[in-house]
Amino acid sequence: xxxxxxxxxxxxxxxxxxxxxxxxxxxxxxxxxxxxxxxxxxxxxxxxxxxxxxxxxxxxxxxxxxxxxxxxxxxxxxxxxxxxxxxxxxxxxxxxxxxxxxxxxxxxxxxxxxxxxxxxxxxxxxxxxxxxxxxxxxxxxxxxxxxxxxxxxxxxxxxxxxxxxxxxxxxxxxxxxxxxxxxxxxxxxxxxxxxxxxxxxxxxxxxxxxxxxxxxxxxxxxxxxxxx
Numbered sequence: 596x597x598x599x600x601x602x603x604x605x606x607x608x609x610x611x612x613x614x615x616x617x618x619x620x621x622x623x624x625x626x627x628x629x630x631x632x633x634x635x636x637x638x639x640x641x642x643x644x645x646x647x648x649x650x651x652x653x654x655x656x657x658x659x660x661x662x663x664x665x666x667x668x669x670x671x672x673x674x675x676x677x678x679x680x681x682x683x684x685x686x687x688x689x690x691x692x693x694x695x696x697x698x699x700x701x702x703x704x705x706x707x708x709x710x711x712x713x714x715x716x717x718x719x720x721x722x723x724x725x726x727x728x729x730x731x732x733x734x735x736x737x738x739x740x741x742x743x744x745x746x747x748x749x750x751x752x753x754x755x756x757x758x759x760x761x762x763x764x765x766x767x768x769x770x771x772x773x774x775x776x777x778x779x780x781x782x783x784x785x786x787x788x789x790x791x792x793x794x795x796x797x798x799x800x801x802x803x804x805x806x807x808x809x810x811x812x813x814x815x816x817x818x819x820x821x822x823x
Contacts, residue, residue, distance in 0.1 A: 714783030
């Protein structure tokens with residue numbers, strides 16, 4: 596086995612061990628809503644003391660799973676980036692077990708629509724993904740067709756600017772409640788931003804849940820031919 600293989604395995608093992616501790620896992624999953632939190636807030640969510648939370652956050656930061664931003668005397672923690680969110684979403688799928696018939700047990704409000712870091716998940720997110728594929732706006736390699744570019748530009752999304760961002764343009768992100776993909780990447784983030792700005796969805800202040808508005812239902816039906 597090559598030295599590079601050993602390095603990869605060691606790195607993967609370190610990340611898995613960091614995620615695998617229950618308190619650290621609670622911290623990470625609480626950050627999936629895209630909101631930054633202080634170590635005190637994360638300590639409460641993880642049900643550990645502030646000093647223990649600080650040690651856990653140092654470990655997560657060392658493994659590049661979280662990042663910290665200092666604002667005045669406060670330090671705010673958030674996920675390192677969308678790749679971390681995608682990995683956590685995929686891990687959530689495994690918790691449902693394998694080999695048995697899938698029966699969703701996700702709370703209904705979260706199952707309908709929620710944030711997955713900075714993009715939309717839940718049955719609405721999956722339905723949008725499927726509809727974009729049906730309309731041939733989004734290819735199997737997650738590139739936009741000419742019609743797709745026009746449609747997303749019509750929504751107010753700067754497609755060229757979104758492509759220029761230093762992250763994957765669009766990708767399939769496996770949805771943990773639906774066990775099917777929703778749209779991740781920069782395009783998914785841009786879509787959620789538009790949906791919030793246009794008030795198609797409203798974001799809960801204390802959870803990942805998104806509430807689909809009557810305006811959102813009408814707009815998705817009119818623009819995408821999607822009944823949600």
